[in-house]
Amino acid sequence: MKRVYPDKEYCIGCHLCELACITAHSKSKDLIIAFREERLKDGLDSCKKVFEKGDTCVAISCRHCDEPSCVAACISGGLHKDPETGRTVYDRNKCVGCWSCLMACPYGAIKRHPTESKIIKCDLCEGREEGPACVQACPNGALKFEERD
Amino acid sequence: MLFQPINKNYHEFCIDRDPDLCINCKVCVRQCSYEAHYWDETRQKVMHDNTKCVGCHRCEALCPTSALNIRNKPSDFRTNNLWRPVFLQNIYKQADTGGVLLAGMGSPVDIPVYWDRMLLDASQVTNPSIDPLREPMELKTFLGAKPRKLDFSVNKKTGKAKLKTKLTPQLELDVPIMFAAMSFGAINFNLHRAMARAATETGTFYNTGEGGLHKSLYKYGDHTIVQVASGRFGVHRDYLKAGAAIEIKVGQGAKPGIGGHLPGEKINDKVSETRMVPIGSDAISPAPHHDIYSIEDLLQLIYALKEASEYKSPVSVKIAAVHNVAAIASGIARAGADIITIDGMRGGTGAAPAMIRDNVGIPIELALSQVDQRLRDEGIRNNVSVVAAGGIRCSGDVIKAIALGADAVYIGTATLIAVGCTICGRCYTGKCPWGIATNDTKLSKRQNPDIAAKKLANLIRAWGHEIEEMLGGMGLNSIESLRGNRDKLRGVGISDTELDILGIKHAGR
Secondary structure, X not given: OEEEEEOOOOOOOOOHXXXXXXXXXXXXXXXXHHHHHHHHHOOOOOOOEEEEEOOEEEEEOXXXXXXXXXXXXXXXXXXXXXXOOOOEEEOOOOOOOOOHHHHHOXXXXXXXXXXXXXXXXXXXXXXXXXXXXXXXXXXXXXXXXXXXX | OOOOOOOOOOOOEEEEEOOOOOOOOOHHHHHOOOOOEEEEOOOOEEEEOHHHOOOOOHHHHHOOOOOEEEEEOOOOOOOOOOOOHHHHHHHHHHHHHOOOOEEOOOOOOOOOOHHHHEEEOOOOOOOOOOOOOOOOOEOOEEEOOOOOOOOEEEOOOOOOEEEOOOOOOOEEEOOOEEEOOOOEOOEOHHHHHHHHHHHHHHOOOEEOHHHOOOHHHHHHHHHEEEEEOOOOOOOOHHHHHHOOEEEEEOXXXXXXXXXXXXOHHHOOHHHHXXXXXXXXXXXXXXXXXXXXXXXXXXXXXXXXXXXXXXXXXXXXXXXXXXXXXHHHHHHHHHOOOOEEEEEOOOOOOOOEEHHHHHHOOOOHHHHHHHXXXXXXXXXXXXXXXXXXXXXXXXXHHHHHHHHHOOOEEEEOHHHHHHOOOOXXXXXXXXXXXXXXXXXXXXXXXXXXXXXXXXXXXXXXXXXXXXXXXXXXXXXXXXXXXXXXXXXXXXXOOOOHHHHHHXXXXXXXX
């Protein structure tokens, strides 16, 4: 399956992927409204996080693992693996906010929802024609959406 | 704030931040390597310090809401045609520091740009123009000495002719445009890799500059010109053999008469290894080559290098365009060089004293036409190829340079602009926000060689197409037919003396 692969060699730590993610997952689809209003009011947050250490930085989001620890840890059936698409799918309605998945994820790719007992996790911008917004926004080709062995 | 020096407000740029658009996302804060943007903890918002802005436009380019606009600060000085603001600012600066004014990139001073004063011809009615999309168009160029005549032997049985004359080594270019000498150190490894790849892909060459060649790039050697400059940085036997040609750098258009300067800030482990100098030490090349004080000395070095490369690589000599350039070029041709590179005064640099950059040398157009003419007059034009450099901005400039007598051109500044450079001219600080003139690991990451190589190859291809179109328009189907063909050029709005030096007629004649 196609996944988003970050490249730490060329990640410049600009955080534009996070902003693109917020916009893509907002109601307004407008960066300014999403960042200023929806973020504070609705707890809108990016599924992506740029980690930095020294000169190195890398943008991490859900890797849609073949054998996801988060799915195994999920107590409510809120996370499952779609056998067709291969994606790790999050069902917000089933989620009880126990954060087991957060602790199980070895990549730190799942975030707590800032205001609700829910999680925030990459859905690979499902339904978005141009593919994941973060990949499209990266100014340095440090995020690639592709099939790899 | 109260105790700032009196001249602190004489800064060059203003950062305009539109409060309706700015979302305080801090992208600008992270991008600015000069710390002009910062997060104000007290006000809980992004603020900026105009005095630190160098006008590179990196923040503007990456701002996701287009909230930023960088503009020149309108001068508050009383208008004075003699004492223009730049002179005042320089004097204030020097009165504070007591130092030489450093500058980066080519000279911004207002000297005539003759490219803009020359126009090309096109065919109408009698000599039909050629459509390069339908008919063959040849841009292939060979650099190197050409024989005066060719001898053949004919096989009496088969009647087939065979070339008897032994040809000297040639560089084969698919397009008469090469990436100019920019050393690894002045620009970073990612860009050297990108230039090497782009040159290989488009069938042309890039020049290492005087900083040596990193071992991992030896595989691109067939498209590399290795440079030997007065500091001899990074020069050893394997290096000389790694490239397809060797260039002796005597002078550089941006700083004729002085050697290269690479500040210690830009020398990291990889640069140090390639240049063979200690990490963090300034790499200052001597002004002259200490073994060249005459044409005879130059001849010795040329032949020493030919010997070292087993006569497989053509040897180029690069000089800055200065007053007696034609006579010097004649000497170089007679000293055995295969290629002469002439770098005009608008050529770029990573670091040069501003006074030298802005006041020394002559424009490439005048130098080029004079060199070509002199070599023709002396009957030695075929002994050398002439490469023009220094301020070539578009394919129109390239084709005019070729009509003036160049075999090919080098592009340096245009190469950097292709990968984002905005000519802010602070290359010497080592803090280039575009990740070009810096070896800082965090900043140089901003040049992804995959993207950069693609952009550079695109530029060469685009200019190649345009050159084909213009050639076709003139009814020519080969770049060879244009070389030194000044009848295809006309001058506009320039004096008789300038026309005479350029060897062209005025438009209308």
